[in-house]
Amino acid sequence: MVDVILGLQWGDEGKGKIVDYFAPQYDIIARFQGGPNAGHTLYVDNKKVVLHQIPSGIFHQNAINIIGNGVVLDPVTLKRECETVAAFGIDVKKNLFISQRTNLIVPTHRALDKASEQQKGEGKIGSTLKGIGPSYMDKTGRNALRVGDIVSKSFTTQYIKLRLKHQRLLDNFHFMDDIGEWEEEFFEAVDFLRTLNIVNGEYFINEEINKGKKVLAEGAQGSMLDIDFGTFPFVTSSNTISAGVCTGLGVAPQKINEVLGVTKAYCTRVGSGPFPTELEDSTGDDLRKLGSEFGATTGRPRRCGWIDLVALKYTVMLNGVTKVIMTKADVLDSFKELNVCVGYSIGGERTDKVPFQLMQANMKPEYKMFDGWNTDTTALKDSNDLPAEMQQYINYINQYIQAPVSYVSNGPQREQIIKI
Numbered sequence: 001m002v003d004v005i006l007g008l009q010w011g012d013e014g015k016g017k018i019v020d021y022f023a024p025q026y027d028i029i030a031r032f033q034g035g036p037n038a039g040h041t042l043y044v045d046n047k048k049v050v051l052h053q054i055p056s057g058i059f060h061q062n063a064i065n066i067i068g069n070g071v072v073l074d075p076v077t078l079k080r081e082c083e084t085v086a087a088f089g090i091d092v093k094k095n096l097f098i099s100q101r102t103n104l105i106v107p108t109h110r111a112l113d114k115a116s117e118q119q120k121g122e123g124k125i126g127s128t129l130k131g132i133g134p135s136y137m138d139k140t141g142r143n144a145l146r147v148g149d150i151v152s153k154s155f156t157t158q159y160i161k162l163r164l165k166h167q168r169l170l171d172n173f174h175f176m177d178d179i180g181e182w183e184e185e186f187f188e189a190v191d192f193l194r195t196l197n198i199v200n201g202e203y204f205i206n207e208e209i210n211k212g213k214k215v216l217a218e219g220a221q222g223s224m225l226d227i228d229f230g231t232f233p234f235v236t237s238s239n240t241i242s243a244g245v246c247t248g249l250g251v252a253p254q255k256i257n258e259v260l261g262v263t264k265a266y267c268t269r270v271g272s273g274p275f276p277t278e279l280e281d282s283t284g285d286d287l288r289k290l291g292s293e294f295g296a297t298t299g300r301p302r303r304c305g306w307i308d309l310v311a312l313k314y315t316v317m318l319n320g321v322t323k324v325i326m327t328k329a330d331v332l333d334s335f336k337e338l339n340v341c342v343g344y345s346i347g348g349e350r351t352d353k354v355p356f357q358l359m360q361a362n363m364k365p366e367y368k369m370f371d372g373w374n375t376d377t378t379a380l381k382d383s384n385d386l387p388a389e390m391q392q393y394i395n396y397i398n399q400y401i402q403a404p405v406s407y408v409s410n411g412p413q414r415e416q417i418i419k420i
Ligand code: GDP
Pocket: 007, 011, 012, 013, 014, 015, 016, 017, 038, 039, 040, 041, 042, 291, 292, 295, 296, 327, 328, 329, 330, 331, 409, 410, 411, 412, 413
């Protein structure tokens, strides 16, 4: 069977830490979508590691880690990351596998990302500029190069053909940056990629499932960044919701068991786009400071605000979430009052549904206020010791979103998590 861990907000919910925590219960950890736009933070031997391409189960020697066909892979980032994990004694040649059908990010994808964002000006998406949009465009446009292609004798010819196509687009954008150095790095990294385990991912994973092995699918980004259901066009270019597991790994829907949705106890977003509960005041600054809310991939300050239960109920529905994991609850430890968004008022009309366009000048979030717990919760281990105010906060959320908060994460370290 396959269980899934994915983000229910706009990304950075703490998925990396949660996957690392649950990984020992699984035989296989698999990334099914996204690419190096992801930044998943975990702590190993008290050292902080940020993973972009490699699944967050890599530090558990007995687990197999797979990069699925739904991912877009930048060999340069992958090579760098393999060096990082090797420094911890991890042998990627033993427990990292990559699907042949995984699409490659080439240097011109990064250039096209940059050129496209520059052209959008004020309306830019706030992309991580890792080439995600252009590489998924080449997938659906049926132009892409895939990992399986790198073993072909004609790979360089195929690359040059694609590069020429991209060059015409870049010329249209009047993009002049020299990417010669990126290309040199790219070909070195492709040589390295050839030395890794490249497999037929869909057969590999199904054969393991049939042997009774347990698979954990690791999502990147968050459901509100989903290409279909997120705050379009301010989204990423893949299906980040649980449905993406089937297409991104080649597993059938009836193989999916638990869907563990991760949400912060508040909310953040990095990049442009609507964010109804954003706090552009000192409370927002406090959340950013106390939660160290700076992008793990780009270092950009994250926009911060209260938890949005309208959006959360929506993403619980889209994903079929069976359990919710609430992270960064400790960040709220010192707040006197907490707000949760329970509805939107649009032009005076109230709704508890996410509308087609979330960005509307006449939209206001409606809040319910809770007392803060004003207690340091970072050392707590038992759910019976959670402050009464936190329990009230959680109970209300459970009831509103119709899914149970089953774990509370109370710090960035692996062991800082409480089962409820
Ligand atoms: P991801 O992309 O979903 O894996 O999340 P990121 O790694 O981008 O961002 C989450 C940040 O919060 C990282 O710096 C984590 O170390 C940190 N973090 C995760 N869980 C907790 C928690 O429960 N409390 C606190 N204070 N920090 C956490």
